[in-house]
Amino acid sequence: MPSPRRSIAGHLALVCIGVATVAVLLALLFDRLFENPWLAGCAALLVAVPVALMAARRAVRPALSLFRALAGTALSYRDGDFSFGLRWKPRDELGDLVAAHNELGGVLREQRLSLVQRELLLDTMVQNTPVAMLLVGDGGHVVYGNLAARKLLNQGRKLEGLALEALLRQAAPALREAMDRGGDGLFSVGDGDEEEVYHLARRAFRLNGRPHELLLLRQLTTELRRQEVQTWKKVIRVISHELNNSLAPVASLAHSGAELTRRGQHQRLEAIFGTIEERARHLEGFIRGYASFAKLPTPRLETVLWPLFVERLRSQVPFALEGGLPEDNARLDLPQMEQALLNLLKNAHESGSAPEHVALRVRRHPGLLRIEVMDRGTGMNDAVLANALVPFYSTKRSGTGLGLALAREIAEAHGGRISLNNREGGGLVVAMVLPVADHGVV
Incomplete structure (x- = not known):
């Protein structure tokens, strides 16, 4: 009690x-x-x-x-x-x-x-992840490195307390170059069958009031090779489909022409030869499109005068200019940008939009240049929007799926990006957003 x-x-x-x-x-x-x-x-x-x-x-x-x-x-x-x-x-x-x-x-x-159990779980996950993780202090010394980072940079030995600069001197030259470039990026180590592709991600933050940087090195070789195989399969399917669509009628027409010649009936040969020529030119344009996408060179920037550039585009494809043009000139690769915008304007005309509703708009924002191509066609559903920028994807029977992909490649080569959005009231707007400095596009 x-x-x-x-x-x-x-x-x-x-x-x-x-x-x-x-x-x-x-x-x-x-x-x-x-x-x-x-x-x-x-x-x-x-x-x-x-x-x-x-x-x-x-x-x-x-x-x-x-x-x-x-x-x-x-x-x-x-x-x-x-x-x-x-x-x-x-x-x-x-x-x-x-x-x-x-x-x-x-x-x-x-x-x-x-808390101890969570720390053990987190440490187990971090140590056993295939992503190499490095935490670097403001003095350039490694604060933390997991097992993958130890194997990649120090033959499995501990990294804590070592200078990152000293570790990079012993690392592959490609890794040093990727670090010197700054920011995120891909780099390759090795040659031939032993080549390994890595993705470097860098994130800066403050820990206990002091600046730190987190480095993530992820090996992408397997994923890229798997994606490469899938891409090649898709390319082969598209090319095979296009070749069969053109070569089968050409072979049939050639056989018919031979039979007509043998019988002495020459009046229909001109139509047969015309159809064969049309299919051959279609194949030529198809192959040229693939070649231009695969061999896109590094942009060679030059000063672009907006009024002259817009008139040059209008001489090839009709469109309306919405709003005024920027007063500042831009520095662009003129042939590449012309090719990208021509593709976008032709797509706008093929969208079902009335020709007078196809418009171009160029706007300058702080640090950005936004070039928009707009139409009043049928727009795109969610599935098409998600795949429209993928190479070789097309909803048109005779489309190659390269127009939007090539425009995206050109925008990214200029350091920018491209986006697609449906417009209120119907239609589509395709925007190329490019970074600019005081002297123009960088």
Whole structure:
């Protein structure tokens, strides 16, 4: 059966009452012995004061011991040790304090255990991921490196504390060049069958108020080779389909022409030869489109005067100019940009839009140049929008799937991007967004 609850104030009151009672009894006793009230009072005080001090010390001694224990456990908590607990038998306010203290220690122990388990799980995942991870401090020294990073940069040995610059001097030249370029990018290590392709990602952040950089090196060789095989299969299917669509009728027409010649019926040969020529020119244009996509050179920037450039486009494809042209000239690869915009404008005319609704808009924003081609055709559904920029993807029966892909390649070669969005009220807007500096496109 638990002991009844008592309060510290009540306990101290009982001690005071006991001391006062002893003092009164001593005063009465000494009054009878000395028959002098003042002398009796002084004698009673001489005896009662030591008794009161002993009683007070005895009363507060357990509390003082408890306070020292509380200070010790608080220091242990500060040092991260939550294994200590306290025990206090009396059921009073100090007992409530001890119970709350022990409950706090239990909560901290559980949280610490959960945190340790999470750290172990995270460390296990980071250490066993195939992505090489490096955390570099502001002094250029490695703060953390997982197993993949150790194998890639230091033959499996620890990296912590080593200078990144020293590690890069021993690494492959391609990795050093990728680091010197800055930003994210791909690089290859090795030659021939032993070539490995990596993707470098860099992220800067502040940790404990100090700048750090996280480097992620991911091997993409297997994924790229698998994607390369799929791309080649798709290219072969498209080329085979196009060749069969042209060569089968050519072979049939050639056979018919031979039969007509043998019979001396020459009046239909002109039509047959015309059809053969048309199919041959179609194949020629098809192959030329593939060649232009595969052999896109590095852009050679030159100053572009917008009015002359727009008139040059309009002389080949009709369109309306929406809004004014930027006052600043741009620096672009003129043939490439002309080819990209001509493809986009021809697509706009083939979208089912009325010719007068095909428009071009050029706008200058801070740090950006936005060139938009707009139409009022049927637009695109979500599936077509998701694949429209993929090479060789086309919804047209005679399409090669290279027009939008080539425009995307040209935009990215200029450091920009391309986007497709349906317009409110119907139609499509294709936007080429290019970075610009004070002197033009960079």
